[in-house]
Amino acid sequence: MNKNKEQLLNKRYKAEKRFRLYGQGAIFMALLFLTIFIFKIFSTGYSAFQKTWLIVPVTFDAELMMLEQNPSKEDLKDADYYDIALKSMADLDPNANEDQENELKRMVSYFFEREIKRELLNDPSLIGKTKDVYLTASDDLDQVFKGNYPRDLPEDQRRVTDYQLKIFDQLVELGKVESKFNLSFFTYPDSREAELAGIASSFMGSIFSILVCLMIAFPVAVLAAIYLEEFAPKNRFTDFIEVNINNLAAVPSIVFGLLGLGILLAVFQLPRSTPLVGGITLSLMTLPTIIIACRASLKAVPPSIREAALAMGASKMQTTMHHTVPLSMPGTLSGTIIGLAQALGETAPLILIGMVAFVNTIPGSPLDPAASLPVQIYIWAESAERGFVEKVSACIMVLLGFLIIMNLFAQIIRHKFEKKWS
Amino acid sequence: MKKNGVKMIKINSKNVDVYYGKKQALFNINLDIEENQVTALIGPSGCGKSTFLRCLNRMNDVIDICRVKGQIIINDFDINDKSCDVVRLREKIGMVFQKPNPFPKTIYENISYGPTIHGMAQSKSEMDEIVETSLKKAALWEEVKDRLHEPGTGLSGGQQQRLCIARAISVKPEVILMDEPCSALDPIATAQIEELIDELKKDHTIIIVTHSMAQAARVSQNTGFFHLGELIEHGSTDKIFKNPENKKTQDYITGRFG
Numbered sequence: 001m002n003k004n005k006e007q008l009l010n011k012r013y014k015a016e017k018r019f020r021l022y023g024q025g026a027i028f029m030a031l032l033f034l035t036i037f038i039f040k041i042f043s044t045g046y047s048a049f050q051k052t053w054l055i056v057p058v059t060f061d062a063e064l065m066m067l068e069q070n071p072s073k074e075d076l077k078d079a080d081y082y083d084i085a086l087k088s089m090a091d092l093d094p095n096a097n098e099d100q101e102n103e104l105k106r107m108v109s110y111f112f113e114r115e116i117k118r119e120l121l122n123d124p125s126l127i128g129k130t131k132d133v134y135l136t137a138s139d140d141l142d143q144v145f146k147g148n149y150p151r152d153l154p155e156d157q158r159r160v161t162d163y164q165l166k167i168f169d170q171l172v173e174l175g176k177v178e179s180k181f182n183l184s185f186f187t188y189p190d191s192r193e194a195e196l197a198g199i200a201s202s203f204m205g206s207i208f209s210i211l212v213c214l215m216i217a218f219p220v221a222v223l224a225a226i227y228l229e230e231f232a233p234k235n236r237f238t239d240f241i242e243v244n245i246n247n248l249a250a251v252p253s254i255v256f257g258l259l260g261l262g263i264l265l266a267v268f269q270l271p272r273s274t275p276l277v278g279g280i281t282l283s284l285m286t287l288p289t290i291i292i293a294c295r296a297s298l299k300a301v302p303p304s305i306r307e308a309a310l311a312m313g314a315s316k317m318q319t320t321m322h323h324t325v326p327l328s329m330p331g332t333l334s335g336t337i338i339g340l341a342q343a344l345g346e347t348a349p350l351i352l353i354g355m356v357a358f359v360n361t362i363p364g365s366p367l368d369p370a371a372s373l374p375v376q377i378y379i380w381a382e383s384a385e386r387g388f389v390e391k392v393s394a395c396i397m398v399l400l401g402f403l404i405i406m407n408l409f410a411q412i413i414r415h416k417f418e419k420k421w422s
Numbered sequence: 423m424k425k426n427g428v429k430m431i432k433i434n435s436k437n438v439d440v441y442y443g444k445k446q447a448l449f450n451i452n453l454d455i456e457e458n459q460v461t462a463l464i465g466p467s468g469c470g471k472s473t474f475l476r477c478l479n480r481m482n483d484v485i486d487i488c489r490v491k492g493q494i495i496i497n498d499f500d501i502n503d504k505s506c507d508v509v510r511l512r513e514k515i516g517m518v519f520q521k522p523n524p525f526p527k528t529i530y531e532n533i534s535y536g537p538t539i540h541g542m543a544q545s546k547s548e549m550d551e552i553v554e555t556s557l558k559k560a561a562l563w564e565e566v567k568d569r570l571h572e573p574g575t576g577l578s579g580g581q582q583q584r585l586c587i588a589r590a591i592s593v594k595p596e597v598i599l600m601d602e603p604c605s606a607l608d609p610i611a612t613a614q615i616e617e618l619i620d621e622l623k624k625d626h627t628i629i630i631v632t633h634s635m636a637q638a639a640r641v642s643q644n645t646g647f648f649h650l651g652e653l654i655e656h657g658s659t660d661k662i663f664k665n666p667e668n669k670k671t672q673d674y675i676t677g678r679f680g
Contacts, residue, residue, distance in 0.1 A: 234486060304523035308586070311481060311517035312536040313509050313593065322535075323525060 045393025139387030194387025205370025212279020257349030293335020580611025
């Protein structure tokens with residue numbers, strides 16, 4: 001009898017031990033995948049935050065720029081910079097023939113003319129002098145400098161020619177190639193040229209979409225949730241509505257995209273590719289999430305608080321607005337932020353309403369065409385140039401950072417404002 | 423209280439039936455409550471005493487499936503009548519619950535809430551006055567006067583319950599309903615509340631539901647005994663405890679069941 005009991009006890013302890021092991025194993029697996037994922041993204045993406053510059057001596061020859069004596073600011077703006085830009089690149093190799101000059105020109109981005117112009121506008125006294133100017137290297141040379149480019153491929157399979165590599169190596173040796181923080185990744189809109197592409201337009205697009213989404217979804221969802229939870233009679237009709245809200249939360253997002261396309265764009269003729277339409281479409285998706293979160297946190301308010309208020313002679317409305325709703329707000333807000341975070345990462349509906357268009361301006365309002373961060377990832381992932389590979393990962397990093405900040409915010413709200421009751 | 427030797431009846435209930443869905447919880451209750459007295463409602467669990475108590479300020483309205491029939495007359499007015507405004511009614515009839523349920527706000531806000539929504543104070547100083555008198559009447563003032571702006575939920579259980587009593591009396595109700603107010607409290611806190619009840623009956627009519635027969639004997643002047651949804655016997659506490667008419671009452675108070 002006693003021995004039996006001992007065996008049983010041992011068995012129970014062993015079962016517990018096994019269960020703990022399974023649990024730890026599961027968590028280990030999850031962490032492992034997460035680490036691999038994050039490592040992969042960081043190791044490909046971190047180099048996008050550096051940008052390679054060629055330091056090229058530029059002679060600001062007034063004659064080549066078609067400038068008269070004592071030019072005004074306007075004259076400087078209208079001057080012709082192409083010739084001096086071309087000349088300064090060609091001068092890198094005094095013996096270059098015409099083809100080689102062309103290759104030299106393609107070692108920098110097509111912004112090189114603008115970069116030289118900016119230099120002169122900053123310091124008009126440079127006219128007639130020579131100065132070292134930082135020019136953005138082409139995306140291929142950028143990749144070469146970062147060590148991401150397979151230099152040993154045969155020349156006809158490379159986008160960089162042997163001649164360009166030779167000049168580039170000379171420049172590196174002379175210390176005329178520098179790597180600096182890639183500010184333009186954050187301040188430039190999208191571009192077909194990888195070295196000039198930035199996330200400014202998609203970042204602003206995401207922000208505007210989320211704001212529109214918040215302004216529509218939050219009030220509607222909170223009012224719906226309060227009415228359903230506190231005021232609506234419990235009958236078949238409200239049950240039906242509840243089931244439908246839960247169903248809505250499970251509808252694939254692409255369906256909402258079609259809805260946006262068919263109704264917002266086709267019927268209401270709202271401007272295509274804009275954060276306004278994107279935000280409205282996303283708000284339809286976020287609505288059920290917020291309603292469910294808000295109802296859950298209203299349900300979690302202890303009935304004793306409602307009874308206390310009612311027994312004091314508060315009306316239903318006063319009980320709800322003075323007690324129940326304030327107590328449910330932390331849960332509602334963190335649910336809202338999580339819903340918005342979901343919307344932020346949403347791609348499919350935005351592609352359908354045209355936010356996938358190539359936008360090379362930075363939107364100033366929700367009515368301007370824009371992309372969004374996840375769509376930007378999609379656009380760049382489709383691009384063939386090697387320079388976009390690291391941009392994709394970098395953009396994912398920005399999006400993840402954004403999401404982490406939002407979720408952190410949700411946690412803080414929950415912890416800070418959650419009231420304890422006895 | 424007697425006026426010219428006649429007992430003043432505050433609440434008069436006639437043929438009250440209560441149903442939860444199809445289940446009948448109270449059967450034909452006829453009970454008169456005397457003014458400025460403490461009336462205790464006793465009985466085993468599930469006998470309907472709390473249900474009856476909640477009929478008196480229409481708190482059963484909150485429960486969807488609950489239906490109340492019959493008349494409950496307070497100040498010559500049937501509170502089950504359609505024309506009765508529950509908000510007004512509950513201003514006149516306060517309630518203290520089984521578990522202390524202060525609002526998760528400051529002590530001051532807990533007391534000032536009722537007077538605020540009923541517009542009873544014109545100025546901050548009037549409100550301060552109401553808060554102070556209510557807390558004093560609830561014998562809590564000395565303990566909390568230095569921390570009126572701290573959360574009410576930070577008080578001990580007994581203090582919380584006195585805070586709830588102070589909240590209830592802040593709107594100067596005529597009747598205070600107490601639903602087992604001491605069941606979550608220790609004996610010392612219980613003694614404080616009982617003392618308080620005795621004090622409060624000068625200004626208010628009190629109806630208290632209790633599981634403790636000793637408590638009923640200590641605090642009340644009248645007692646009603648409920649069993650299985652029926653009012654078995656009611657009368658002065660002295661008579662019910664010393665010389666009950668009904669066999670069931672006798673069995674219950676001598677501890678043979680329940």
